[in-house]
Amino acid sequence: MSAxxxxxxxxxxxEPLPRQDEVLTEAALAFVAELHRRFxxxxxxxxxxxxxxxxxxxxxxHLDFLPDTAQVREGDWKVAPAPAALNDRRVEITGPTDRKMxxxxxxxxxxxxxADFEDASAPTWENVVLGQLxxxxxxxxRIDFTDPRTGKSxxxxxxxxxxxxxxRPRGWHLEERHLQVEGRPVAGALVDFxxxxxxxxxxxxxxxxxxxxxxxxxxxxxxARLWNEIFVFSQDYVGIPQGTVRATVLxxxxxxxxxxxxxxxELRDHAAGLNAGRWDYLFSIVKNFRDGGEKFVLPDRxxxxxxxxxxxxxxxxxxxxxxxxxxHAIGGMAAFIPSRKDAEANRIAFEKVKADKDREAGDGxxxxxxxxxxxxxxxxxxxxxxxxxxxxxxDRLREDVSVAPGxxxxxxxxxxxxxxxxxxxxxxxxxxxxxxxxxxxxxxxxFGLMEDAATAEISRSQIWQWINAGVVFEHEGAPVRATAxxxxxxxxxxxxxxxxxxxxxxxxxGKWQQAHDLLLQVSLDADYADFLTxxxxxxxxx
Numbered sequence: 001m002s003a004x005x006x007x008x009x010x011x012x013x014x015e016p017l018p019r020q021d022e023v024l025t026e027a028a029l030a031f032v033a034e035l036h037r038r039f040x041x042x043x044x045x046x047x048x049x050x051x052x053x054x055x056x057x058x059x060x061x062h063l064d065f066l067p068d069t070a071q072v073r074e075g076d077w078k079v080a081p082a083p084a085a086l087n088d089r090r091v092e093i094t095g096p097t098d099r100k101m102x103x104x105x106x107x108x109x110x111x112x113x114x115a116d117f118e119d120a121s122a123p124t125w126e127n128v129v130l131g132q133l134x135x136x137x138x139x140x141x142r143i144d145f146t147d148p149r150t151g152k153s154x155x156x157x158x159x160x161x162x163x164x165x166x167x168r169p170r171g172w173h174l175e176e177r178h179l180q181v182e183g184r185p186v187a188g189a190l191v192d193f194x195x196x197x198x199x200x201x202x203x204x205x206x207x208x209x210x211x212x213x214x215x216x217x218x219x220x221x222x223x224a225r226l227w228n229e230i231f232v233f234s235q236d237y238v239g240i241p242q243g244t245v246r247a248t249v250l251x252x253x254x255x256x257x258x259x260x261x262x263x264x265x266e267l268r269d270h271a272a273g274l275n276a277g278r279w280d281y282l283f284s285i286v287k288n289f290r291d292g293g294e295k296f297v298l299p300d301r302x303x304x305x306x307x308x309x310x311x312x313x314x315x316x317x318x319x320x321x322x323x324x325x326x327x328h329a330i331g332g333m334a335a336f337i338p339s340r341k342d343a344e345a346n347r348i349a350f351e352k353v354k355a356d357k358d359r360e361a362g363d364g365x366x367x368x369x370x371x372x373x374x375x376x377x378x379x380x381x382x383x384x385x386x387x388x389x390x391x392x393x394x395d396r397l398r399e400d401v402s403v404a405p406g407x408x409x410x411x412x413x414x415x416x417x418x419x420x421x422x423x424x425x426x427x428x429x430x431x432x433x434x435x436x437x438x439x440x441x442x443x444x445x446x447f448g449l450m451e452d453a454a455t456a457e458i459s460r461s462q463i464w465q466w467i468n469a470g471v472v473f474e475h476e477g478a479p480v481r482a483t484a485x486x487x488x489x490x491x492x493x494x495x496x497x498x499x500x501x502x503x504x505x506x507x508x509x510g511k512w513q514q515a516h517d518l519l520l521q522v523s524l525d526a527d528y529a530d531f532l533t534x535x536x537x538x539x540x541x542x
Contacts, residue, residue: 088391097131171217221262252277273328300422331368357382435515
């Protein structure tokens with residue numbers, strides 16, 4: 001095959017990185033360019049459709065299962081059987097693809113590693129390219145290294161002990177400005193998927209696995225259809241059998257919750273399962289129903305547990321839907337970071353994690369997420385107790401579950417209200433997370449929890465919603481209304497507290513003022529930004 005003409009390549013517009021030529025080969029860039037030309041027009045149409053649907057929800061404050069696809073929901077069909085490497089998913093660890101995390105996640109004892117180019121990774125060009133390189137190095141078993149800062153060595157365990165990788169590309173709304181075709185940035189999703197698939201599809205097959213993906217931020221079955229078309233084209237392009245790709249879709253938007261069966265149907269030859277997220281799901285509810293009045297006002301994010309009636313409806317429907325169609329149902333995140341200093345805090349947190357994972361296993365989930373290797377044994381024990389030697393419980397059909405459309409958006413069924421402390425926490429966590437993200441860190445430990453971009457999204461959304469709904473808190477024995485001035489006052493106090501906590505030199509070296517300003521911008525603007533990461537990316541890449 002002759003070398004592609006330069007005009008057929010995706011053009012790199014960035015300072016060179018070490019070993020980038022191993023990732024940004026002419027053949028790989030030609031593949032990414034072809035993905036861009038074939039599929040970007042449809043991606044653009046689907047993003048426009050999101051805006052139209054959001055406008056319709058603003059008018060009606062209503063969602064329902066789709067009448068036009070009733071035949072799919074009533075039909076007798078199943079997704080393709082799971083490949084052996086993805087049949088047992090009882091514990092999945094998540095995290096970015098830096099070198100240390102790659103080794104630790106693969107070695108963690110989890111069945112699956114969600115290798116994240118999305119919410120747990122700030123999309124600096126270095127993270128995008130070197131993350132790809134780290135995965136290639138891991139598959140080639142040349143990733144062992146010694147940390148020059150600590151002197152600690154990291155080395156992969158034997159192949160049979162390593163987690164199976166399920167890679168998560170960026171969502172459809174994000175672009176990659178450092179890679180352009182005919183003067184236009186390529187969608188981040190196509191860059192992440194394209195580079196990973198091109199370099200690793202055949203390599204993974206040789207390892208007895210395959211190119212497996214998590215698909216984030218999906219809002220409709222039509223978006224799943226686009227991914228399916230990309231998979232079909234890509235498998236033909238590199239010459240591997242159709243159906244080799246497997247995709248697990250995150251049901252982390254409220255609109256997707258009404259189209260779970262249709263999403264699986266569109267991907268049925270490539271579908272592996274669905275995942276029940278939490279913060280992005282709540283963020284999506286606020287985003288879509290922000291004009292819906294008091295009954296759609298969420299309380300503090302930490303008051304919205306997975307046992308809240310509308311969250312329970314969502315998770316029960318997900319398990320039933322997946323098992324009806326032969327797909328895996330994967331549960332939510334345990335984000336706790338164990339403390340090396342506070343054994344009592346660990347004991348309490350571990351009990352909560354165990355209760356959460358026991359509930360998921362008891363409800364019929366086939367697996368669940370953790371953010372830290374120390375939580376793998378806890379989650380494993382919960383699922384081992386239910387599964388035993390079985391790889392999953394897809395045979396448990398949950399035919400007892402029946403969810404009416406209104407139950408998924410019955411926010412007022414939760415007996416909890418917004419609090420002043422909840423507002424303060426949203427400001428605190430928002431500033432601290434955004435500051436780290438602007439420095440290139442996507443997975444950040446804050447107040448004992450591993451947070452990612454979804455945390456910042458729900459934090460700024462709640463600030464926006466409470467102010468616009470005129471929520472009144474009880475604070476120090478008096479009523480206090482949520483206002484822009486109150487948010488500014490709390491944010492200024494938080495910034496001063498951080499400065500005092502870390503010292504002037506560290507404060508000046510960070511991105512604290514920038515983070516403070518960006519949080520207030522997206523929390524207080526009259527026009528609600530669809531995604532915090534869009535204006536944040538402008539600042540990240542300059």
